[in-house]
Amino acid sequence: MDFLSFLDSKPLYYKEIDHERVHIAYKMLKPHIRRPKTVHIVGTNGKGSTGRMIAYLAWRQGARSKAAGGRSYSVGHFSSPHILKFNERIWLDGEDASDKMLETAHQRLYAILGQEMSDALSYFEYTTLLAFVVFEDCDLMVLEAGLGGEFDATNVCDKELSVITPIGIDHQAFLGENIEEIAATKIRSVQKRVLLAPQVYDEVGKVAENISRERKLELFGVEYSTFSVQSGLEEITKQKAWPEYLIDNAKVAMKALDILDIPYAMNDLLDLELFGRFYALTENIRIDVGHNPLAAQAIEKALDKKVVLIYNSLDDKDYEEVLRILKPKVKRVEIIPIGSQRATTLDEIEKALQNAGLEYSYFRNEIKEDETYLVFGSFYVVEEFLKQRDLQGVVPS
Numbered sequence: 001m002d003f004l005s006f007l008d009s010k011p012l013y014y015k016e017i018d019h020e021r022v023h024i025a026y027k028m029l030k031p032h033i034r035r036p037k038t039v040h041i042v043g044t045n046g047k048g049s050t051g052r053m054i055a056y057l058a059w060r061q062g063a064r065s066k067a068a069g070g071r072s073y074s075v076g077h078f079s080s081p082h083i084l085k086f087n088e089r090i091w092l093d094g095e096d097a098s099d100k101m102l103e104t105a106h107q108r109l110y111a112i113l114g115q116e117m118s119d120a121l122s123y124f125e126y127t128t129l130l131a132f133v134v135f136e137d138c139d140l141m142v143l144e145a146g147l148g149g150e151f152d153a154t155n156v157c158d159k160e161l162s163v164i165t166p167i168g169i170d171h172q173a174f175l176g177e178n179i180e181e182i183a184a185t186k187i188r189s190v191q192k193r194v195l196l197a198p199q200v201y202d203e204v205g206k207v208a209e210n211i212s213r214e215r216k217l218e219l220f221g222v223e224y225s226t227f228s229v230q231s232g233l234e235e236i237t238k239q240k241a242w243p244e245y246l247i248d249n250a251k252v253a254m255k256a257l258d259i260l261d262i263p264y265a266m267n268d269l270l271d272l273e274l275f276g277r278f279y280a281l282t283e284n285i286r287i288d289v290g291h292n293p294l295a296a297q298a299i300e301k302a303l304d305k306k307v308v309l310i311y312n313s314l315d316d317k318d319y320e321e322v323l324r325i326l327k328p329k330v331k332r333v334e335i336i337p338i339g340s341q342r343a344t345t346l347d348e349i350e351k352a353l354q355n356a357g358l359e360y361s362y363f364r365n366e367i368k369e370d371e372t373y374l375v376f377g378s379f380y381v382v383e384e385f386l387k388q389r390d391l392q393g394v395v396p397s
Helices: 003-008 021-032 047-067 099-120 123-134 179-187 202-215 227-240 244-259 266-271 293-302 319-329 346-356 379-388
Strands: 037-042 075-078 090-092 140-144 161-164 193-196 218-220 279-282 285-288 307-311 330-335 360-362 373-376
Touching: 003 099, 003 123, 021 099, 021 123, 037 047, 047 075, 047 140, 047 161, 047 244, 047 266, 075 123, 090 099, 090 123, 099 123, 123 140, 161 244, 179 202, 193 202, 193 244, 202 218, 227 244, 227 266, 244 293, 285 379, 293 319, 293 373, 307 319, 307 379, 319 330, 319 346, 330 346, 373 379
Parallel strands: 037 140, 037 161, 075 140, 161 193, 193 218, 285 373, 307 330, 307 373, 330 360
Antiparallel strands: 075 090, 279 285
16 A cells, blocks of 8 residues: 555544554664664644754755765654645655655555554554654654653654753643643653753743653753854844744754754754744735644734734644633634644634634635734644645745
8 A cells, every 4th residue: 555545544643542552663663774863852832843943954064064075964854743745744854755755665664564563553653653764864863752752652762862842731631730740741751861942831840850860861951142142043033033932942953953063054044944833924924833822822922913813723722722812912813614623613713712802703715915914723724724825835845
């Protein structure tokens, strides 16, 4: 069976997961592949952008070295979910994986694991192992955890550095009821060295300190106080019109590369496109794949004017709290229906909007030139908006 047909045969979501299964599968795969130096990104928000910055800066420096007759440096970045096409999840040396590359890796992985194990693995478990096959000849592999950390499929392999991005309240049914429990579930995935990004909750730092001390691990924070770095980064982020949370993510990415002794040129950030992360699609439309209260806080802070919010949510998110957080910067809301089995019912979204005291209607695929828009709520919201606007071809690598 070809790769995309095989993926389509797997459910995206499971009520229960056998956490041992992916470890057994990885033991079967491990003797057949090489593992590059690995960075594991764990957290609630900022994983995708932080991971891409690490991967991009390392790859660009390697490409520059190769052009000068030196050694190249190959980098892979595994992230999830995708916006329009699965290939977005497996990024290799500046480009999304090709269909041919994915198909070749699938045929090899399936042959190693066999039909029974390949069929038993979840969508995310199988595609995580697929990324390992694609990236085996890389010098650096950046892995973004999907859900959690300790029990995530990306946690099966050893890593040289664990990066903990901002942790907030999300996925309580799987991760824990309070911030300490959620942080512990995520941070227990760490190994060897730990880089802690700036956090909203002080409890996260305490959990990281306790786990690092118990396991005798090196724990790093993010400090960039030198004038040259600060002024250079400020100039770059000003040109990019990045909000504060992306500036923080850039500092974390550069610190990660410093810890690993991987050279980079900060100015390469000027050429990096972070599609879906407070991304200016047009002069009056920004898109952001954020979906929880922590993301809403960052976006509300980043907006400098009131916007028309094009919105929907998955049913496991605190969408009413998200709407209350965004309310000071929202003129009105336009609900956009999304095609996901996890989508909240439209009745529930309407009820949340009424409770939040926000004016709303339904998105009719009409964009007015004299209004400013924010498309926000999930990857599915951004995907549906792009499809309705016939902009599927705009996703950059």
